[in-house]
Amino acid sequence: MNNTKDTILNQVLLLRKATITQLSEKLGISEISVRHHLIKLEAEGLVSVSEERHGVGRPRFVYCLTEKGFQIAPTNYFRLTDHALTTMKNFLGLEAFLELLKQFGRDLAEAYTSSISSENPEQILEEVTESLTRDGFVFSWTKSGESLVLTTHHCPVHHLGQKHPEVCTINHALLESLIQQPLKHDTCILHGDPGCTYTYEVLDGK
Incomplete structure (x- = not known):
């Protein structure tokens, strides 16, 4: 995956819900270029798109990471949380862990x-x-x-x-x-x- 795609995934992760305009401003590239990358990321199952209303006028498209995208995005959150849960379960036992x-x-x-x-x-x-x-x-x-x-x-x-x-x-x-x-x-x-x-x-x- 190239650096632009990595950067887009990271920005979508940080923003949680990102528009093409937001990503264009953050990355300093054209909206056409952002849209091109997002289409590829959506085809790869890394982002999903939905419509969101924001006042009067046409709804805007917002992009979010999919589960697959979350795991691929440049972050160690998943591994750290996985390790923490495993440690707590082993230390506390199942009943106390559930509580x-x-x-x-x-x-x-x-x-x-x-x-x-x-x-x-x-x-x-x-x-x-x-x-x-x-x-x-x-x-x-x-x-x-x-x-x-x-x-x-x-x-x-x-x-x-x-x-x-x-x-x-x-x-x-x-x-x-x-x-x-x-x-x-x-x-x-x-x-x-x-x-x-x-x-x-x-x-x-x-």
Whole structure:
């Protein structure tokens, strides 16, 4: 991979979501050249593109690293995190390790609790998905009979979960803390499903 592609991957990693204009300004090259490299990176499965609305006018295209791109980008984050998780699991034992991950998920939830004000189950899910989506998660929810189903379409820990499936506990604990309801984890991206789904039964509107 040439230096320009490496630099683009690094910038997309730093920005999390990058536009062609942003990358052009950061790299000091034309937008046409940036677009040319991004097309190649997308074809190689290293970046993904989506539309994002930003006020009035046409939506803009934003680029994010894929799981493959994250691992190839010039960073040691994955190896360091992998080593840390392995060490903690071996030192604590599985039961204590899982409890630590649950607590981590609960702690993450505290950053979002102030944005959830409704007591209506459907409105709570709307507020949860809106808050998490703003931070780069890709969530949606649907109603199925008396059940509400929350789906994440992109797993932020997928690359780690392939070796440490216990990290799914973080998302589960995060969502249960936000919704204040026990959730059933029905499907999982790690198992080859198109998304991770979490379901809870609505009883008497609660």
